[in-house]
Amino acid sequence: MNDVKTDDYEPKVIAFACEFCSYTAADLAGSMRLRYPANVRIIKVPCTGRTDAIMLLKAFEAGADAVFVSGCQPGDCHFLKGNYRAKAMVPGVKKMLEEIGLHPDRVEFFHVAASEAQKWVEVVTQMNDRARRLGPNPLRTGGKPEYGPAAQKKEQEQSDKQGAAAGA
Amino acid sequence: MIVGDRKPLEEIIGFIEDARNVLVAGCGTCVAVCMAGGEKEVQMLAQELRMASRLRSMEIEVSEATAQRQCDKEYLETIKNAVAGKDLVISMACGIGVQHMAERFAPVRVVPGINTDFLGVNWDIGEWKEYCQNCGDCVLARTGGICPVTRCSKSLLNGPCGGSANGKCEVNPDTDCAWQLIYDRMKALGRLDKLAEVEPVKSWKKSRDGGPRRLSRNDMKPAEDKA
Numbered sequence: 384m385n386d387v388k389t390d391d392y393e394p395k396v397i398a399f400a401c402e403f404c405s406y407t408a409a410d411l412a413g414s415m416r417l418r419y420p421a422n423v424r425i426i427k428v429p430c431t432g433r434t435d436a437i438m439l440l441k442a443f444e445a446g447a448d449a450v451f452v453s454g455c456q457p458g459d460c461h462f463l464k465g466n467y468r469a470k471a472m473v474p475g476v477k478k479m480l481e482e483i484g485l486h487p488d489r490v491e492f493f494h495v496a497a498s499e500a501q502k503w504v505e506v507v508t509q510m511n512d513r514a515r516r517l518g519p520n521p522l523r524t525g526g527k528p529e530y531g532p533a534a535q536k537k538e539q540e541q542s543d544k545q546g547a548a549a550g551a
Numbered sequence: 552m553i554v555g556d557r558k559p560l561e562e563i564i565g566f567i568e569d570a571r572n573v574l575v576a577g578c579g580t581c582v583a584v585c586m587a588g589g590e591k592e593v594q595m596l597a598q599e600l601r602m603a604s605r606l607r608s609m610e611i612e613v614s615e616a617t618a619q620r621q622c623d624k625e626y627l628e629t630i631k632n633a634v635a636g637k638d639l640v641i642s643m644a645c646g647i648g649v650q651h652m653a654e655r656f657a658p659v660r661v662v663p664g665i666n667t668d669f670l671g672v673n674w675d676i677g678e679w680k681e682y683c684q685n686c687g688d689c690v691l692a693r694t695g696g697i698c699p700v701t702r703c704s705k706s707l708l709n710g711p712c713g714g715s716a717n718g719k720c721e722v723n724p725d726t727d728c729a730w731q732l733i734y735d736r737m738k739a740l741g742r743l744d745k746l747a748e749v750e751p752v753k754s755w756k757k758s759r760d761g762g763p764r765r766l767s768r769n770d771m772k773p774a775e776d777k778a
Binding site: 436437440441443444479482483484485521522526527528532533 | 559560561591594595598599601602603605606607
């Protein structure tokens with residue numbers, strides 16, 4: 384996992400899918416013979432409220448290029464508010480990714496109901512496209528911070544160095 | 552409870568300097584309840600540090616431990632093995648816990664992972680408000696259970712200032728005027744007349760003005776220790 388070449392880069396996308404809605408939508412997409420990027424790994428959860436910021440961070444640490452949580456439509460959660468909890472958690476994870484030095488677009492939350500196979504396909508495709516656009520997770524390529532204060536600091540240092548070299 | 556909030560990751564990374572073995576130490580009481588420094592937040596910070604250090608080519612080993620209370624020495628003993636051999640402890644307790652850890656585990660360097668904000672209540676999901684300032688001489692009995700020392704921006708003890716408007720404070724319009732709250736509460740209690748009573752000037756001797764405070768209770772000490 385640690386020596387990925389960018390040219391043969393195939394994104395790894397992790398989906399935390401609620402078993403009542405999005406997981407069933409993925410199942411339906413299969414039954415309907417819909418095609419979507421095969422590089423999504425689906426983790427079935429009993430409710431998106433069960434997912435936690437640590438789980439998402441661990442997925443990135445293990446080398447995921449994009450991670451998303453997909454839960455029931457508003458008002459449809461079997462546990463009343465699990466999807467709202469997960470939806471509220473994801474912006475916090477985005478902020479954590481920024482602080483760590485990863486692009487916040489690598490994580491997202493979606494509502495996909497059990498009947499929305501087509502939307503599931505769109506969501507997976509969107510996250511796959513994002514991961515492709517952002518390139519591999521620098522944690523698995525041994526890269527540097529790609530976003531946030533740490534990346535800005537690095538850029539500043541480099542331009543200072545270049546400025547000093549030009550001045551000399 | 553003591554309310555705190557996590558320091559920015561970049562600031563915490565700045566504390567690490569040349570340390571290699573880092574322990575993130577949580578506290579399972581106040582800061583766990585306000586979701587700033589309990590076991591779960593320890594896991595979160597440790598996870599962030601592991602990821603951030605890899606991107607910054609820092610070679611650090613991060614471990615985790617949580618004591619039930621960092622302000623009690625008996626509980627600090629429960630994490631002494633976790634502290635052994637570490638170059639740095641990031642304590643996620645309030646300022647009390649950080650200092651207590653630094654004292655107990657000297658010469659290990661102990662730094663804070665959170666900012667200690669105030670003593671307050673969790674009045675809604677994800678919302679905390681300051682309710683007490685440790686003045687050492689409680690006046691709540693005569694103010695209908697609403698603290699003017701803390702909840703009035705100016706700590707006024709004899710009614711509102713001229714900046715009280717529509718029940719709000721002139722210092723911050725999001726803050727309720729404490730004296731309006733006190734008046735309304737006393738009215739509801741049928742005790743408005745009590746507010747008209749002239750009270751002696753409050754003694755601030757037991758507040759912070761005399762330097763750090765100490766409390767000593769002989770009745771709690773075993774007889775042989777007192778001799």
